[in-house]
Amino acid sequence: MTRPPEFHAAKWNEPVVMELGRPGGRGQHFPAPEDEIRSAVGIDLIPGEMARTDRPDLPEITEFEAQRHYLHLSQMTLGMMGVSLFGTCTMKYNSKTAEFATLRPELAAVHPYQHPDTLQGVLQIIHDMDGMLRSLSGMDQFIFQAGGGANAAYTMACVARAYWADKGMLGQRTEMVTSVQAHPCNPATAAAAGFKVVNLPLEENGYPSLDALRAAVSGNTALIMINNPDDMGIYNPEIKEWVRIAKEAGALCFYDHANFNGVMGKLSARELGFDACMFMLHKTFGAPKAGGGPAVGAFGCSDELAAYLPTPVVVKAGDRYALDEDRPKSMGKIREYWGNVPQVVKAYAWTRAMGADGIELGADISVVSNNYMDKRLAEIPGLAISNPDVSARRMEMTRWSLGPIAEETGIGTVDFANRMADYGIDPWWMSHEPWIVAEPFTPEPGELWSKEDIDLWIDVVAKICEEARSDPEMVKSAPHNQAIAQVKGDAFEDPAKWAMTWRAWKRKQEAADQGKRGAA
Amino acid sequence: MPAEALTFGLVVNPIAGLGGAVGLKGTDGPGTVAEALDRGAVPRAGERVRRAFARLADRAPGTLVRAAPGKLAAGWLEGLDLDVRSLAPIEVSGTARDTRVAAQALTGCDLVVFGGGDGTARDVTASLGPGRAVLGIPCGVKMHSGAFAISPEAAGALLSDLVTSPDRIGWDDGAEIMDIDEAALRSGRIAPQLFGHARVPVSRKRMQASKGGPSTLAADALAGAARELVEGMSQGTLYVIGPGTSTGAVLTAMGATPSMLGIDAVRDGRVVARDATAEELEALAGGAPVRIVLGVTGRQGFLLGRGNQQITPSLIARAGPEGLIVMASEDKLATLAQPRLWVDTGDPELDQALSGYLRVKTGRGRETMMRVGAS
Numbered sequence: 001m002t003r004p005p006e007f008h009a010a011k012w013n014e015p016v017v018m019e020l021g022r023p024g025g026r027g028q029h030f031p032a033p034e035d036e037i038r039s040a041v042g043i044d045l046i047p048g049e050m051a052r053t054d055r056p057d058l059p060e061i062t063e064f065e066a067q068r069h070y071l072h073l074s075q076m077t078l079g080m081m082g083v084s085l086f087g088t089c090t091m092k093y094n095s096k097t098a099e100f101a102t103l104r105p106e107l108a109a110v111h112p113y114q115h116p117d118t119l120q121g122v123l124q125i126i127h128d129m130d131g132m133l134r135s136l137s138g139m140d141q142f143i144f145q146a147g148g149g150a151n152a153a154y155t156m157a158c159v160a161r162a163y164w165a166d167k168g169m170l171g172q173r174t175e176m177v178t179s180v181q182a183h184p185c186n187p188a189t190a191a192a193a194g195f196k197v198v199n200l201p202l203e204e205n206g207y208p209s210l211d212a213l214r215a216a217v218s219g220n221t222a223l224i225m226i227n228n229p230d231d232m233g234i235y236n237p238e239i240k241e242w243v244r245i246a247k248e249a250g251a252l253c254f255y256d257h258a259n260f261n262g263v264m265g266k267l268s269a270r271e272l273g274f275d276a277c278m279f280m281l282h283k284t285f286g287a288p289k290a291g292g293g294p295a296v297g298a299f300g301c302s303d304e305l306a307a308y309l310p311t312p313v314v315v316k317a318g319d320r321y322a323l324d325e326d327r328p329k330s331m332g333k334i335r336e337y338w339g340n341v342p343q344v345v346k347a348y349a350w351t352r353a354m355g356a357d358g359i360e361l362g363a364d365i366s367v368v369s370n371n372y373m374d375k376r377l378a379e380i381p382g383l384a385i386s387n388p389d390v391s392a393r394r395m396e397m398t399r400w401s402l403g404p405i406a407e408e409t410g411i412g413t414v415d416f417a418n419r420m421a422d423y424g425i426d427p428w429w430m431s432h433e434p435w436i437v438a439e440p441f442t443p444e445p446g447e448l449w450s451k452e453d454i455d456l457w458i459d460v461v462a463k464i465c466e467e468a469r470s471d472p473e474m475v476k477s478a479p480h481n482q483a484i485a486q487v488k489g490d491a492f493e494d495p496a497k498w499a500m501t502w503r504a505w506k507r508k509q510e511a512a513d514q515g516k517r518g519a520a
Numbered sequence: 521m522p523a524e525a526l527t528f529g530l531v532v533n534p535i536a537g538l539g540g541a542v543g544l545k546g547t548d549g550p551g552t553v554a555e556a557l558d559r560g561a562v563p564r565a566g567e568r569v570r571r572a573f574a575r576l577a578d579r580a581p582g583t584l585v586r587a588a589p590g591k592l593a594a595g596w597l598e599g600l601d602l603d604v605r606s607l608a609p610i611e612v613s614g615t616a617r618d619t620r621v622a623a624q625a626l627t628g629c630d631l632v633v634f635g636g637g638d639g640t641a642r643d644v645t646a647s648l649g650p651g652r653a654v655l656g657i658p659c660g661v662k663m664h665s666g667a668f669a670i671s672p673e674a675a676g677a678l679l680s681d682l683v684t685s686p687d688r689i690g691w692d693d694g695a696e697i698m699d700i701d702e703a704a705l706r707s708g709r710i711a712p713q714l715f716g717h718a719r720v721p722v723s724r725k726r727m728q729a730s731k732g733g734p735s736t737l738a739a740d741a742l743a744g745a746a747r748e749l750v751e752g753m754s755q756g757t758l759y760v761i762g763p764g765t766s767t768g769a770v771l772t773a774m775g776a777t778p779s780m781l782g783i784d785a786v787r788d789g790r791v792v793a794r795d796a797t798a799e800e801l802e803a804l805a806g807g808a809p810v811r812i813v814l815g816v817t818g819r820q821g822f823l824l825g826r827g828n829q830q831i832t833p834s835l836i837a838r839a840g841p842e843g844l845i846v847m848a849s850e851d852k853l854a855t856l857a858q859p860r861l862w863v864d865t866g867d868p869e870l871d872q873a874l875s876g877y878l879r880v881k882t883g884r885g886r887e888t889m890m891r892v893g894a895s
Binding site: 187191196197198199200201202204209211216408410435436472473477488 | 674677678680685687850851877879885886888
């Protein structure tokens with residue numbers, strides 16, 4: 001066993017930035033423009049009706065103090081550079097080279113309202129990324145408008161709605177069929193688009209049965225939305241038959257490629273029969289995710305559905321790239337413009353750097369790494385794999401359970417997640433709802449982390465198992481080496497205790513004070 | 521101990537679980553106890569209760585426990601680092617009466633812990649009255665009720681959390697108290713029945729980091745499903761509403777109070793029968809169309825033939841497979857022992873006809889396909 005890291009986060013108990021500084025504090029002191037400049041450019045550059053009359057509520061601190069404050073805040077995080085085997089999210093290193101590419105003025109200083117003749121370089125990258133995703137999926141057209149995976153699932157639901165409305169059958173095709181283990185965004189977005197949701201349970205093999213699918217689909221089925229493998233890590237080998245049955249009932253078939261990493265370059269959604277699919281560029285394709293930046297759900301579909309895509313679609317006409325807005329059957333827009341373009345550029349850089357062979361090798365490494373993890377985790381007393389009767393090897397991630405050790409010690413998956421942070425390890429991903437196995441956790445090593453990193457992660461889990469037996473109170477009250485001790489979940493359920501902005505916080509505080517005065 | 525701490529009461533059914541080890545499927549009734557002892561059964565309930573309280577003593581030493589006297593509780597806690605206050609001695613009969621008498625004496629406690637099985641759960645909750653907080657330490661043969669911790673150690677951990685970190689604990693106000701007719705079980709038929717609901721402490725699933733989001737509350741989802749069902753009710757059709765909290769949501773959605781343990785019936789927006797018998801339901805149906813709203817028993821997944829035998833094969837046949845409306849939360853379906861639902865109507869041909877797949881309503885505009893089999 002490797003020695004667990006000794007770690008302690010910095011702890012800066014300082015106020016929020018709005019409470020720092022003093023009246024008159026400022027970052028830069030700019031001189032007033034000279035008369036010559038004033039007379040050349042005029043003094044009323046901002047039209048009167050647009051100029052604000054009050055002063056903005058900004059913190060009055062020096063540039064140095066602002067830098068120091070944000071340095072302190074960054075020191076209190078794990079920095080997204082640790083061993084983060086956060087299953088279902090496919091954590092990857094986000095290359096600085098790609099980051100710098102997006103900071104170039106050819107991208108950073110352009111606007112989507114510019115004339116397309118002045119945007120040819122950016123449009124080419126989008127067009128070429130579309131081409132590479134077509135190669136990986138067999139689809140005929142990709143768009144990048146969706147701001148994330150759920151947004152791309154919603155694109156599918158809206159495309160299906162437009163498709164059935166165009167056929168005059170929306171009144172009949174009212175249902176979306178999915179698996180209980182599909183990402184919750186599939187039923188949620190279908191419901192948001194007005195479809196009824198029909199879930200299929202996992203049966204003995206660890207995935208829904210063909211019988212259940214046959215019973216579920218009918219002339220009322222508008223579409224099916226499915227991922228494979230799902231979060232248990234089990235690949236459904238009957239997927240082709242699935243699609244055949246659904247299509248026989250006339251349904252559209254959508255492949256949610258959230259768990260693409262283990263099958264990258266190994267299969268084609270179109271060859272399996274799907275009409276559409278979705279890739280998450282911020283996960284699988286090496287662009288940053290979550291706190292690292294905005295996301296992109298790349299949505300691709302067959303020619304038959306392409307007519308209903310949101311506009312604009314980037315097209316190549318001759319040797320020029322253009323924005324096609326003239327698509328009369330389009331479902332409209334999912335988001336503004338053509339997507340989070342810097343993210344597309346970063347994914348483009350990742351895809352070009354990996355190459356077709358590299359992408360396939362990445363899939364192999366991620367599956368091998370996960371199977372190595374499965375073997376070592378199975379040797380730790382107190383852990384249990386999901387679907388223990390399924391002998392097929394798991395793909396790029398596996399749903400595990402702390403059920404046995406929780407039963408023995410009362411220490412569960414939330415406690416483990418808290419304690420991991422004490423070793424500088426990012427807390428693990430547990431499971432989407434509903435929890436099918438007790439006290440779940442779902443590691444995914446991907447192709448990034450070395451064997452040493454993976455061993456370290458497993459050793460920390462083993463160590464916490466020991467601690468759960470020898471000193472449960474300590475585990476229960478973790479984290480102890482972090483900037484902030486355990487966060488009480490109750491606070492999230494009481495809107496009076498949190499706010500997303502300083503203005504909202506002040507408003508809530510004022511309301512609370514008035515309430516107190518009213519009560520008095 | 522802080523002043524606001526809960527007071528725990530404890531009662532043990534010392535003979536719980538006796539029948540299991542010797543194949544008797546339960547220990548209800550003095551005859552069975554004698555037979556179990558004859559077959560060499562060794563009582564283990566007390567020892568299991570001690571394991572739970574050893575965990576409590578370890579993690580929250582000095583906790584106050586009001587305990588029934590002797591073998592009914594206090595005797596099993598000797599030597600543990602707890603502040604055990606034994607109740608006055610009671611006359612021990614060796615029957616369920618002991619549990620009931622002791623539970624009544626513990627009425628003043630905030631949480632009554634019991635060691636036993638489903639029979640003990642029934643006795644304790646019946647003595648305490650509705651809505652009272654209980655926690656079962658699993659010691660019995662049959663444990664279908666939702667009041668049990670998953671192990672003695674887990675029960676001890678829950679209790680210590682209640683003392684030291686109460687924010688880790690949530691409360692389930694609708695834990696089902698179930699019991700099985702043991703005579704039927706011994707003849708090979710599982711027939712659990714719902715006897716009421718209790719308030720039970722549960723480990724709270726605290727908010728997950730970054731992408732979990734709040735889960736849909738089962739009760740809210742079922743309320744939505746019930747409202748959708750009520751909105752779509754056909755004029756003149758008799759809706760027979762089976763027992764349980766899930767189906768109870770239908771009457772609640774109509775502004776009425778469900779009888780919960782019995783069968784209710786509604787027609788044209790009105791409750792036309794409460795806690796009805798099979799004959800009453802048949803008579804009400806008359807020549808009109810019938811639809812039957814059913815819940816699912818926890819863990820086992822029974823639809824028909826468990827606690828709703830008033831719904832007769834002839835009524836079910838009239839409703840037909842299309843006329844069965846099943847309601848359950850997604851959590852309940854996810855935690856079934858097998859991903860199956862079962863029917864046992866008493867008519868094998870009907871059971872066969874009902875087999876296949878069926879849609880369970882889990883929320884408004886939300887269903888789960890479930891495989892149905894004949895038990």
